[in-house]
Amino acid sequence: MNNSLFIEQHDDGIAFYINGDLQFDTTDEAIYHEYLVIPAISLAIQRFPHTDLRVLICGGGDGLAARDVLRFEQVKKIDLVDYNPEVLELANTVFKPYNLGSLEQEKVTVYTQEAFEFVSKLNADYYHVVICDFTYPNSSEETTIYSQEWFKKINLVISHSGIIATNAVSPYKNNHAFWCLYQTLLSADLLVKPLQIDIPSFRDHGYGNWGFFLGSSSVVLREEIENIYLPNNLNAINHQQLLSAFIFDEGIAGSRDQVTIHSLENEKLFYYLLNYSDKQKQISLNSGEYLDFLDINEQVNAQIGDDNSLNLESVAKFWLENIYAAPNAEKTLPDIHQYLPVRHRYHNSKMTTAWLSHLQELLSEIDVKQLLNSLLSRAQELPPHIANELKNLADKISSNQPLGKLNPKMAEFIALLSVTLLMANLVAPDSVFAKGSYSGSSNSSGDSTDDLKGFGFVLTYLGGYWLYSIIKRLRNGN
Template sequence: MPISLFIEQHEHGLAFYINGDLQFHSADEAIYHEYLVIPAVALAIQRFPQTGLRVLICGGGDGLATRDALRFEQVKEIDLVDYNPEVLELARTVFKPYNLGSLENDNVTVYTEEAFEFVLGLLDEYYHVVICDFTYPNSAEETKIYSREWFQEINRVLIPAGIICTNGVSPEKNTAGFWCLYQTLQSADLFTKPLQLDIPSFNFHGYGNWGLFIASPQVITKNEIETISLPNNLHSLTDKQLLEAFIFESAIADYRHQVTIHTLESPQLFYYLLNQSSNQENLLIQSGKHIDFLTIEDTISVQIGRSDSLNLESVAQFWLENIYCYEVNSKNSPDINRFLPARHRYHSPKMTSSWVAHVNELLTEIDVKQLLNSLLLRAQELPPQIANELKNIADKINSNQPLAKLSPKMAEFITLLSVTLLMANLVAPDIVFSKGSSSSGSSYSSDDHNFDTKFLGFIMTGIGGFWLASLFSQSQDK
């Protein structure tokens, strides 16, 4: 995916965006970076007194996290790895007045590489502190550096009792995603404490309050946090504010038990970021009850998912396993996000809910007779059993026999095929109706190309319907 960098100049500073997402505003970036870096390094100094600390910073190519790590004279070595040379160049030029030339410090070594690959090649138990300062993930691939496997590698390169602090997401706006990261860290044998903070520029852009995690292979106690020594001349962080950052509204905190761990084989995080569950809206209601995570010792309390929740096959399988578990108008109503998840940033659960509200109307727009006759033109490409059953249904419909008089199995088949067509339009509109673009943003104007892709999309949808019906029949026979 092409990366777009944009700097917005202001009278007294600047704002930096990657792909339209704010990375930092110079007016308040100190809030984020001080919380990300200072407590972790201060705690490591307390645990490793009179020791020259080695620090790894993953991401953070703007040099701002490095600047704050260099506040401590005990930090003798910093390795920074960032895959984007353009951001690193900005750090050495445009951002230099803000990062104080941190990347040019003799104790700092910069590597232009992918963080995951870089860490895989590191020695065991080498760093006292690891800071993960990554951008907000905008694709499933970008969540690789938030997976359990990633945090297991970080744990491996940490000296026992070392500290990791990692960027999270908003516990207010992305509650499930936030706690997914929390539980994923826990599953990598890291004792984890969540923090939340208010960054005005983030709130202005609608990102909500922001979340971080500080973790270690060794338990982090409240007494340790209370007694760490913060450096002088900080812009925002104080001892009192640090302690308050670990306190969460109970309704939001309790949601941590309702998520699934994020792994490479079961990448749940991106699903959570795209599909905020409808019942999470109630979490913003203030109950007056709070949980101080410095006073509790959580253990991992959730399971690893069985598959990718955004994979179309997994969605269909979930339908087959759960579609009959709910009664119409029942209080035990399903979470529509699980049945029709948003799979792209240009989709949203609200769009899905609006779409579902008009399903009956949409179904009436499908010309079943034309659909079946069109598919029969390609019947030789289908398995004989499916082709014969399709012809049988078409004969009945062509003789004007209403669907209601068909056998339940046949009616079910048509319904599944129609719903598959509609669902495919929701989850993959470009390929189904060939609107002339793809997820990569490329487009073609050739009439032949448009015809081919439209027909391909149509056939793929039809085959998907047969596949779904076949799965359903198999599940019913068991």
């Protein structure tokens, strides 16, 4: 896993970036790390008095979370697991003045490993506190450590009534993603309380307010938070500020039951991070109504979705199901953006909207006659029934017969063909429509264009056959 690390020097310290995303700025990193660490350790001290506490930090390779864990004398053992040796090296060099050499302390054992693999091998009921200090996920693979399966593993390795603290995303900027994590934690048999705070450097980078979750197998009580012990010399947290962090505007909290759970089978978190609905964009920060999560104890109120919205087959099934529903003129189709989702970090919903607005233009670029002739030239490679349908379709199109006069099977095939090309266009537009590419050289040959045409044909051929198999299963009720 390759990452780009960048350290910015400024008058008040440094700012650290991974792949262009701010990880911390020393001017205010204490806000983030104290809210992540201090409540969790303090609660554990209340719940396990006169006990040598064992703490696991997942991520946190910069050593800043470990620094704050070390404030508590009751903590006797800290295991820290981070997959990135470069960050761990920085922790012991550049970051050392800020983490106070935390990773070199005798209590701390560092493991250079993937956290999911590490936790999978741990004994049950071992740690009193687990702190998850991960980077913002920028791929579906990186959401593994935010999944239901992950939190179930964490719940297993924590002692009964032990504490889990995890960073999240912005409740305002990524509202559905935040509450997706909330429901995912609840689904792992954890009773959780959400928190939100303002971190100036995060806000200045457009990340919005920031969220955390504090959870346990037993309820976190208001009395525990009100009587929590706070060490001396904290920079960013006091009792009143901590109590206020659990209070959410109803405009933000109101969507917490409108999401689905994130799992390894259905990576919903990454979908929510990439796709912002209009409803999310209209969230009000000042509805005038507030919800204090210290006063409520909720159970999971969400499920794992039936379809993975980032999976191309799910998109195709949606299209096909609505093709069958098309004769019902009164039927209103769902929001098409939900089923043409942003699937890459460098895309956005505006790009998809713009693409949809040119749908007719895109379709017009498909030379159906030429495509059919290409397919028919390979008819011997096709299943006989598909070859016959192609021949019939070619005859209809050659006679310029309107689509309305085609039998339903032919109309269906046209739809399948169009969907295949349009879906593939989102992945490899130049390849699908054989537009070629400019190599920047005046003497470039046409080989690259021919290759692209060939690749586009393969996408179309395989996609068409694949979609046909889907529709066959739908007919059979599978």
